[in-house]
Amino acid sequence: MKASSVRRIPTSAAVAIGVLLGFFFARLIPWPTSSSPIWRSGHVPSRSHQKSRQQIPLPTTAQRQRILELITTLSPHYTKECTRNSQPLYVQQVLDRYSSLIGFTPPSDRSWLGSLLGFSPDDDHVHVRRSDLSQNTEHKYFFAINLYNSFDVIPDLFATLFRVASILGYHNVFISIYENGSNDQTKALLRIFDALTRSVGMRVMIRTSQRTRGQFNHRIEYLAEVRNSAFVPLHELRDSEGEYFDTIVFMNDILPCVDDLLELIWQSRKNNAGITCAADYMYHSDIGAPVFYDNWVARDINGTALENAPFERIFHHQESSHRFQRHLPTQVQSCWNGIAVLDPAPFYSYPHVQFRMARIVDGECSASECSLICNDYWEAGYGRILMVPRVKLAYDSRVFDIIHPSRRNLTAIRGFVRLGGLPDDPRTDPQDRSWFGPHDRLFTEEESQELNFVPGPDYVWCWGWDGAGDLDGPDVDPVWERMPNKSARADSVVVRHDRSISL
Numbered sequence: 001m002k003a004s005s006v007r008r009i010p011t012s013a014a015v016a017i018g019v020l021l022g023f024f025f026a027r028l029i030p031w032p033t034s035s036s037p038i039w040r041s042g043h044v045p046s047r048s049h050q051k052s053r054q055q056i057p058l059p060t061t062a063q064r065q066r067i068l069e070l071i072t073t074l075s076p077h078y079t080k081e082c083t084r085n086s087q088p089l090y091v092q093q094v095l096d097r098y099s100s101l102i103g104f105t106p107p108s109d110r111s112w113l114g115s116l117l118g119f120s121p122d123d124d125h126v127h128v129r130r131s132d133l134s135q136n137t138e139h140k141y142f143f144a145i146n147l148y149n150s151f152d153v154i155p156d157l158f159a160t161l162f163r164v165a166s167i168l169g170y171h172n173v174f175i176s177i178y179e180n181g182s183n184d185q186t187k188a189l190l191r192i193f194d195a196l197t198r199s200v201g202m203r204v205m206i207r208t209s210q211r212t213r214g215q216f217n218h219r220i221e222y223l224a225e226v227r228n229s230a231f232v233p234l235h236e237l238r239d240s241e242g243e244y245f246d247t248i249v250f251m252n253d254i255l256p257c258v259d260d261l262l263e264l265i266w267q268s269r270k271n272n273a274g275i276t277c278a279a280d281y282m283y284h285s286d287i288g289a290p291v292f293y294d295n296w297v298a299r300d301i302n303g304t305a306l307e308n309a310p311f312e313r314i315f316h317h318q319e320s321s322h323r324f325q326r327h328l329p330t331q332v333q334s335c336w337n338g339i340a341v342l343d344p345a346p347f348y349s350y351p352h353v354q355f356r357m358a359r360i361v362d363g364e365c366s367a368s369e370c371s372l373i374c375n376d377y378w379e380a381g382y383g384r385i386l387m388v389p390r391v392k393l394a395y396d397s398r399v400f401d402i403i404h405p406s407r408r409n410l411t412a413i414r415g416f417v418r419l420g421g422l423p424d425d426p427r428t429d430p431q432d433r434s435w436f437g438p439h440d441r442l443f444t445e446e447e448s449q450e451l452n453f454v455p456g457p458d459y460v461w462c463w464g465w466d467g468a469g470d471l472d473g474p475d476v477d478p479v480w481e482r483m484p485n486k487s488a489r490a491d492s493v494v495v496r497h498d499r500s501i502s503l
Helices: 002-007 011-028 061-072 088-101 112-117 154-168 186-199 219-230 232-241 258-270 318-325 369-380 397-403 410-414
Strands: 141-147 173-180 203-209 247-251 275-284 289-292 330-334 339-342 385-394 459-462 479-482
Touching: 088 112, 088 154, 088 258, 112 154, 141 154, 141 219, 141 232, 154 173, 154 186, 154 258, 173 186, 173 219, 173 232, 186 203, 219 232, 219 369, 247 258, 258 275, 258 339, 258 385, 275 397, 289 397, 318 330, 318 385, 330 369, 369 385, 385 397
Parallel strands: 141 173, 141 247, 173 203, 275 385
Antiparallel strands: 247 339, 275 289, 275 339, 330 385, 459 479
16 A cells, blocks of 8 residues: 555656755765865865865876967967077076976976976976975965956966966965956856866956946046956955965966066065066057057156156166166056066055045045055055066067067077077177067076165156046146155165065
8 A cells, every 4th residue: 555655656756855865865974075275374264165075186287288288279379489499598597597486396307397488398408496495385376367358368368377377386376357348259268268277276266247437437446446356356265264365466468478477476576575567568650669558657766757668768767767778677666567566465454455546535646546556555665666677568469579579590690609698798699789679588697686675756747537438548737746755764665574585
């Protein structure tokens, strides 16, 4: 009788009962898991933040290499030749210079770093100087990126980030990307790269939005909100996981080489800088050549705006101009220029800086949100701001090809024994006669020296942008704006947060 009643239970009801029983027993029986990751703070993430009970094993080196090949061949890859044909002396300099940034115990194969940097397999004879890496394995990097109609540069961005993270250590890197308002295929391509990078163990958070700037929204208020949106995971990881980062790298939609990013990080930590910037360029149709781009933000140490001009006329401050033309790191009052490496301490502690628009009701000049955050860094006592002219950035392939010309084989043409500088003077490079030279320009001893930072200026040139709507540029008369007294004090450039590296 009972058996007969059981057989009369509908199939759908039987399935539902089975699912419920299975769920009940799954909750009672513990599922074996591997050990939870422990971040630098020693905090173990709670189970509620883990997406699955059974963690996926980390990919092998061969699997990561295959993903890298896939990433770099999805579309034209403009930066793949950055270091492929570099002169041997530059290769050795780079391997020695950036070995201090390695964020894990590297394999015994000494050619691994060269392959990540994109050097030719023929350079296997070079060696990597080993140092005590224990203090570098816990240095954590937060990459923040804003994207808008960036379909063309996304493959280059991700390929570079992949290689840089491989050197800094995947466990030390978190990448936050905020995209909004794109009307091309940026969102679709981001979904592809999100899946690829996650498959090799990179921590990436990509958020997209349909939001655009409204007709009556203040331009700077809107841009500040967009940039702050890329910083949301920085604070979420602190609050939910107790994870803090030691360096922030904020990137625009540019075409960077691997050693560009590494040089900015190296200079930032070498100088314990509050903000470290590159130099970015745009094409000037009137003169038929690239010129310096971000002069709305960049100010020399006297507070004067840099110029949209060829390299020899960018700076008005004579000492800065002299250093800039020799490709030497230069102290500035403010800059952004495509990539900015920031000391995160002012974001974590009082006065808790963030991107913002000017306090117009208080009489503050309506400068760029990037200028204002530089001013706030001075006010917080982190006024060690520098520009690295060696790192030249482009926003499109046309400018990229001009500022990074291919090195010609002068050995066969003119009988040079080797390309590049002589042992006693690397600047004798036969192709170093113009500003836009090959990417493998040899390092000089001066590029490794720490800067002697001085307090900031009393006044800074500001050309404000007060209006809303679609305006072509700043819309108020420029003024010399007085800076807060704190920025002109000697203690505005003292080292407050030691992020130095061992050399």
